[in-house]
Amino acid sequence: MTTESKAAVAGANVTAEKWLRMYRGMQMIRLFEEQVNELYTRAVMPGLAHLYIGEEAVAVGICDALNRDDYITSTHRGHGHCLAKGAAPDRMFAELLGKEAGYCRGKGGSMHIADPASGNLGANAIVGGSAGIATGAAFSAKYRGTKQVTVCFFGEGALGQGLLYETMNLARLWNLPVIYVCENNMYNEYTHFSETTAGEILARPAAFGIPAESVDGQDVRAVHATASRLVEAARAGKGPSFLLCNTYRYRGHHVGDVSRDYYRAKQEEQRWMTEKDPIRLHGEWLLKEKLATQAQLDEIQAKAKAEIDAAVDFALKAPYPAVGEVGEDVYA
Amino acid sequence: MPEVAVREITMAEAVREAISEEMRRDPSVFVMGEDVAEAGTPFKVLSGMVEEFGKSRVIDTPISEPGFTGIGVGAAMTGLRPVVDIMFGDFLTLVMDQLVNQAAKVHYMSGGAWKVPLVLRTTLGASRRSAAQHSQSLQAWLSHVPGLKVVLPSTPHDAKGLMKTAIRDDNPVIFFEDKMMFRLKGPVPAEDYTIPFGVADIKREGEDITLVATSSMVQVALGAATLLEEIGVSAEVVDPRTTWPLDEKTLIESAKKTSRAIVIDEGYERYGVTAEIASVIATGAFYDLDAPVKRIGAMHVPIPFSPPLEDATIPTEKSVFEAARAMCRK
Numbered sequence: 232m233t234t235e236s237k238a239a240v241a242g243a244n245v246t247a248e249k250w251l252r253m254y255r256g257m258q259m260i261r262l263f264e265e266q267v268n269e270l271y272t273r274a275v276m277p278g279l280a281h282l283y284i285g286e287e288a289v290a291v292g293i294c295d296a297l298n299r300d301d302y303i304t305s306t307h308r309g310h311g312h313c314l315a316k317g318a319a320p321d322r323m324f325a326e327l328l329g330k331e332a333g334y335c336r337g338k339g340g341s342m343h344i345a346d347p348a349s350g351n352l353g354a355n356a357i358v359g360g361s362a363g364i365a366t367g368a369a370f371s372a373k374y375r376g377t378k379q380v381t382v383c384f385f386g387e388g389a390l391g392q393g394l395l396y397e398t399m400n401l402a403r404l405w406n407l408p409v410i411y412v413c414e415n416n417m418y419n420e421y422t423h424f425s426e427t428t429a430g431e432i433l434a435r436p437a438a439f440g441i442p443a444e445s446v447d448g449q450d451v452r453a454v455h456a457t458a459s460r461l462v463e464a465a466r467a468g469k470g471p472s473f474l475l476c477n478t479y480r481y482r483g484h485h486v487g488d489v490s491r492d493y494y495r496a497k498q499e500e501q502r503w504m505t506e507k508d509p510i511r512l513h514g515e516w517l518l519k520e521k522l523a524t525q526a527q528l529d530e531i532q533a534k535a536k537a538e539i540d541a542a543v544d545f546a547l548k549a550p551y552p553a554v555g556e557v558g559e560d561v562y563a
Numbered sequence: 564m565p566e567v568a569v570r571e572i573t574m575a576e577a578v579r580e581a582i583s584e585e586m587r588r589d590p591s592v593f594v595m596g597e598d599v600a601e602a603g604t605p606f607k608v609l610s611g612m613v614e615e616f617g618k619s620r621v622i623d624t625p626i627s628e629p630g631f632t633g634i635g636v637g638a639a640m641t642g643l644r645p646v647v648d649i650m651f652g653d654f655l656t657l658v659m660d661q662l663v664n665q666a667a668k669v670h671y672m673s674g675g676a677w678k679v680p681l682v683l684r685t686t687l688g689a690s691r692r693s694a695a696q697h698s699q700s701l702q703a704w705l706s707h708v709p710g711l712k713v714v715l716p717s718t719p720h721d722a723k724g725l726m727k728t729a730i731r732d733d734n735p736v737i738f739f740e741d742k743m744m745f746r747l748k749g750p751v752p753a754e755d756y757t758i759p760f761g762v763a764d765i766k767r768e769g770e771d772i773t774l775v776a777t778s779s780m781v782q783v784a785l786g787a788a789t790l791l792e793e794i795g796v797s798a799e800v801v802d803p804r805t806t807w808p809l810d811e812k813t814l815i816e817s818a819k820k821t822s823r824a825i826v827i828d829e830g831y832e833r834y835g836v837t838a839e840i841a842s843v844i845a846t847g848a849f850y851d852l853d854a855p856v857k858r859i860g861a862m863h864v865p866i867p868f869s870p871p872l873e874d875a876t877i878p879t880e881k882s883v884f885e886a887a888r889a890m891c892r893k
Contacts, residue, residue, distance in 0.1 A: 302641065336674030345673035352640060353673055357664050363633010364665065370634050371641035374593070374619070394660075397630025404625070560671045561709050563678040563733035 247522040253295055253451050254517060255531045257287035257510045260311045262532075262539045263320055267310065267327060267341075271486040275547070277329055280341040283311035285481035288509035289414050290315035292454025293382060293474075296462045302350045302368040302381040304361035307342045308414075308480075309354030312384050317349035320539055324546035331552040332545070338552075338560065350379075359385055359392030362411075366398040369409035369471075380465045381409045388419035390428055390435070399471065403439045408465035410458070411436065411473045414448065416480040421494045436473035448478030449507040452516070479503040570753055575608040575745040577719035578684075581726035582609070582646055584755060586616055589644065592730055593620040595631055596648025596684075604648060606686075606745050628657040632683065636666045636735075639681040644730055649685040652739065653699045658683075666735040667710030681735045682726075686742040687715075688779045688829060689877050695865035698873075700829040702777070703836045705737045706806040712736045712760055713806045717781035719749040721804055724758030731757070741779035741829075761808030765817070769799035772823040772887050775814055775840055776800060780827040786880035787887060796891050806836055814840060815847035822853040823890050827878050832860030854890050859883060 264284045270276040283290065286308075294303065294315035305312040313323060318334065326333025327341050334344050345353030352368060355361035365383030372379035389395055390413065402409050419427050436443040442464075446457045454476060461472045481504055483491055491500075517523040572580070586592045593616075594609065600623040603610030613621040624631040628649060635645040649655060655662070666679045687700035706713045712734055716722035722740070729736040766781055767788055776784035781802045788798035801817050803810055818824040824844050828836040837858035845856045862876040 304637075334674065335672060335676065338674045339672040343672040345669075345676050347676050352637070353669065353677065355665075357660060360660060360665060363630060363635075363661055364637035364640065366630075367634035367637020367639070368641045369637075371638040371643050374638070375591075375642055394629050394633060397625070397627035398633060400625060401627065401630055401634060560675040562712075563670050563675070563680075 249295070250452070250513070250517060250522055251527070251531065253291050253455065254510070254513050254528065255535060256291040256295070256315055257451065257513065258532050258535045259320065259539065260287045260290065260314050261510060262535055263310060263314060263323070266324070266539055266543050268482070268486050270327070270543070276327055278340060279485040279487055280310070280327065281308040281485045282482045283308055285503065286414060286416060286448065286478045287311055288451035288454050288513070289412070289448045289476045289478055292451045293412060293458040295455055296458040297350070297380065297382065300350055301379050302352050302365070304352045304365040304368070304381070304383050305354040306361070306384055306386055307354065307356045307358070308386065309342065309344060313344050313346065313351055313354065316351050318344065318346045318351060320542035321545040324542050325549045328546050328549070329551060330546055330549040332549040336552055336556065336560070359389030359395050361385070362389070362392070362395045362398040366402050366407060366409050369402065369407035370405065373405070373407055378466055379408070380462050382412055383409055384412050384414060387413055387415040387417070387424045387428065387432070389413070390432060391419070396435070399436055399439050399441055399473070402471040403441050406468070406470035408468070409471045410461050410465060411471065413473065413475045414478055415475060416478050418480060418484070418495065420484045423494070432475055433473070441471050441473050443473040443475070445475035445477060448476030449509045449512060451509055451513050479507065569750040571748045572719055572751050573745060574719045574722050574740065574747045574749075575606060577723040577751050578608055578726055578740060579610070579612065580751070581723040582730070583612060583615065585727055585730040586620060591642060592644045592646065593622065594646045594648060595622040595624055595635060597624055597626055597650055599623060599648050605650060606742060608740070608745060628654050629661055632658040632661040633665065635681050635683070636661055636669070636679055639679045640669065640677050644680050644682070646682045646684060646730065649683060651697050652685045652687045652701050653696050655685060655701050655704065662705065662711065662735065662737070663708050667708050670734070671710060678733045679735045680733045682729045682738055683735070684738045684740065687739045688741040688743050689861065689866045689873060690743060692868065692870060692873065694868040698866035700861065702739050702806055702828070703830045703834065706836060706839070710735065712808065714738045714760065715778040715804065715806060716740065717766070717778050717802050717804070719747065719751045721758060721764065723751050724756050725760070725804065727755070728757045728760060732760070739778060744779060744782070747782070758804070760805045761810050763801055763803045763810035763813035765799060765813070766802050767798070767800040769797040769821065771797045771821055771891055772799070772825065773817040773821045774798050774800045774825050774827060774883065774887065775844070776802060776827045777806065777829070777836060779829050780878060783878055783880050783883055784827055787883035790880060790884040791887055794888065794893050796887065796893055798887060803840070809840070809843070811843050811847060814844055818844045818848040818856070819851040822851055824848070824852070825857045825859060825883065825886055825890065827859045827883055829877055830860055831863055832858055833863050835860050857886055857890060859886060
């Protein structure tokens with residue numbers, strides 16, 4: 232083989248590895264969330280959780296374009312972002328169950344997982360509440376000259392919050408390396424976004440002079456390609472950008488939201504699940520491009536399942552924090 | 564030998580000196596807010612700082628209090644020590660989510676993984692004829708929230724030492740400055756010093772009654788103490804300096820010694836700072852008290868504009884004097 236064709240093969244291998252990694256990443260999130268639902272249904276998990284099922288391509292496509300020390304802020308529907316940025320499922324499940332081994336020592340729960348080691352500034356249960364933190368992290372990276380990029384994840388419901396527009400204005404004025412990622416899963420809790428959102432979504436960031444574009448959020452490769460370009464631009468000092476990811480939440484607003492007929496039709500859910508499932512679509516593409524065999528995909532899924540099962544097992548067996556810890560960590 | 568003259572500077576100069584010294588010492592400290600740079604704030608507290616530190620560290624913002632406070636929180640989490648300037652304490656209402664749901668809770672919610680070394684400077688105090696939206700003293704609101712620390716300096720000396728402690732603290736600290744005291748002069752050492760949080764200062768020693776006073780009310784209490792002295796009442800004036808952490812021990816010991824206490828704070832009396840401190844004293848000094856602890860705060864009305872109306876809403880030397888005289892049966 233010539234050097235050139237060797238390089239081409241090596242490049243193809245890297246590409247295959249990358250797309251398989253993202254296939255695995257999406258499977259991990261899907262299986263994780265199915266287990267969360269299971270733990271809720273079995274009344275093992277305290278409280279509620281907001282499942283990311285259906286939206287996996289967004290978190291995976293974007294976080295794969297980031298370095299480990301790049302920052303993200305996340306939302307109440309944050310398990311997917313957290314896993315995709317590199318958190319371990321065992322400590323995540325432990326947090327969901329309120330255990331000492333959890334990322335927040337049981338003090339945060341599903342809506343507040345944070346992990347400095349993977350650059351996760353934390354999930355936030357105030358809709359749009361992390362726009363300040365994300366923009367501040369971008370400000371800090373620029374101030375310190377580190378070249379880190381920050382991704383601010385939020386749902387389309389956050390488009391109703393003023394903080395987002397204040398921080399986008401500041402990010403443009405100060406040319407901060409932040410990417411505002413709007414996950415439009417079409418529902419602000421139980422209300423279709425068309426009832427809450429006037430005008431064109433992309434016109435809003437555009438009004439601040441922030442480059443804005445949309446992408447099919449069910450297509451992990453499209454998400455990744457766009458995100459890579461935006462991350463590159465932010466790192467090169469070109470300032471903020473806005474990425475609208477059109478996606479869909481397969482399940483309810485939270486695990487307890489099981490009767491959804493009053494706000495959306497079952498046929499609509501079915502259509503997304505059968506026609507636009509990000510994992511199935513990506514799997515089919517991997518097979519078609521001969522980047523993987525069905526046996527490989529099955530193996531990836533089986534391994535992911537085993538890891539998730541072990542993580543649940545770890546969390547179930549993990550001890551609760553000692554009650555005396557309740558007063559710790561109020562102050563640093 | 565001639566006595567060395569003690570340097571006297573104003574409260575505003577003391578605050579500026581503290582922040583400037585910290586900025587020279589630590590490049591991660593910066594100032595951010597509305598008109599903080601060339602304008603040096605409307606009260607001129609930060610005048611000259613942009614000339615020394617440049618616009619990358621003394622940063623003018625749009626009129627977006629939640630936005631730049633939120634940026635302060637994120638910057639604090641990622642290695643910087645922001646000093647965020649909220650021009651009037653009344654505007655705290657605009658940043659409550661960033662302070663209460665974000666800054667105050669990040670460390671606890673993350674199980675100690677992230678910390679927020681943020682200082683938020685703002686003002687309190689009425690009697691400037693600024694009416695209902697530029698005159699409130701909202702320190703009670705923030706003292707209520709676990710995760711925040713609340714500082715209320717009453718002298719230039721305390722302002723400098725407490726500001727340095729605030730900037731070096733790893734927690735969100737709300738630093739209230741009385742806008743009527745910016746020109747108050749007092750002795751301030753030129754050298755570096757800090758004043759720990761949670762340590763009350765006895766501003767005047769006395770035997771017959773304890774006047775616990777915060778911020779703007781310390782001068783009022785000292786004035787009342789002078790009037791009381793003329794009728795033979797010896798008043799002790801205790802300044803907690805921080806409402807959280809709160810130096811309960813010093814407050815209780817003073818009340819035990821004098822057997823009487825009045826708590827004075829410029830915030831609303833109802834459900835206010837005075838209620839909390841009075842409760843601490845009533846509980847801790849119960850068997851040594853000769854009278855129920857009395858509270859004096861702002862009247863429960865929005866601060867009015869008209870001078871005679873506004874003056875009726877806040878504690879004065881005279882109202883404190885009268886209350887103390889009645890309590891001492893003089």
